[in-house]
């Protein structure tokens with residue numbers, strides 16, 4: 516398997532970023548929704564610290580993924596995939612990236628505007644990215660929550676689209692993003708050429 520993506524396959528680096536970010540988002544969603552209902556105390560504080568440190572880690576991974584994307588290529592879509600579907604795929608990926616930035620950055624702004632510290636797994640102290648302000652904290656928290664729910668909806672549509680490719684159209688769009696090597700058992704009825 517190649518490090519870089521080719522016309523037909525995602526490379527190891529693109530796949531690793533994709534699945535690390537996906538795992539991170541699923542974990543952060545679970546931790547975030549759970550921690551806000553925990554009773555006040557040390558246990559809640561520790562879970563908040565974990566959520567915040569993991570959140571900035573996912574932000575860093577998204578930024579690195581975007582940087583890598585500048586030097587990497589995007590595999591071709593099946594030759595007979597309708598143009599509107601290709602457009603929808605590009606638009607939904609752009610929206611996913613926008614939300615993958617908006618959710619952690621708004622969380623960080625909320626944290627800074629509330630005057631809370633941001634230790635990264637006890638190893639270093641990250642700086643505030645906004646001044647302390649009650650009104651800004653309020654807006655940033657709303658953005659964090661709304662952007663998260665929009666992200667959740669877009670991810671559901673994204674997964675449905677991937678499964679549709681695999682099981683209905685039986686093309687390689689999902690198979691080539693899977694973390695393991697795949698044998699092209701999936702038929703290429705839709706073609707897979709440039």
Ligand code: HEM
Nearest residue numbers: 540543544547548551567570571573618619622623626663
């Ligand atoms: C992509 C990464 C992230 C995801 C998916 C995420 C998701 C969530 C979710 C689902 C909640 C619960 C919202 C609610 O029901 O009220 C939440 C709350 C919270 N998040 Fe994040 N978060 C992310 C990154 C961050 C970052 C980077 C920070 C700060 C540096 C952060 C700080 C917070 C805080 C402080 C709360 C609690 C707000 C409250 O007490 O009401 N989050 N997050």
Ligand code: HEM
Nearest residue numbers: 533536537540541584604608611612670674677688689692
């Ligand atoms: C939180 C979860 C997820 C996020 C945030 C996410 C995000 C993304 C993004 C941003 C891309 C575009 C890659 C690029 O062009 O740079 C992508 C591609 C892709 N994702 Fe996900 N993904 C998630 C979960 C999943 C899951 C669970 C599946 C499988 C069921 C999946 C299947 C795919 C496939 C097949 C592609 C390649 C699509 C193509 O060739 O255009 N993703 N994902």
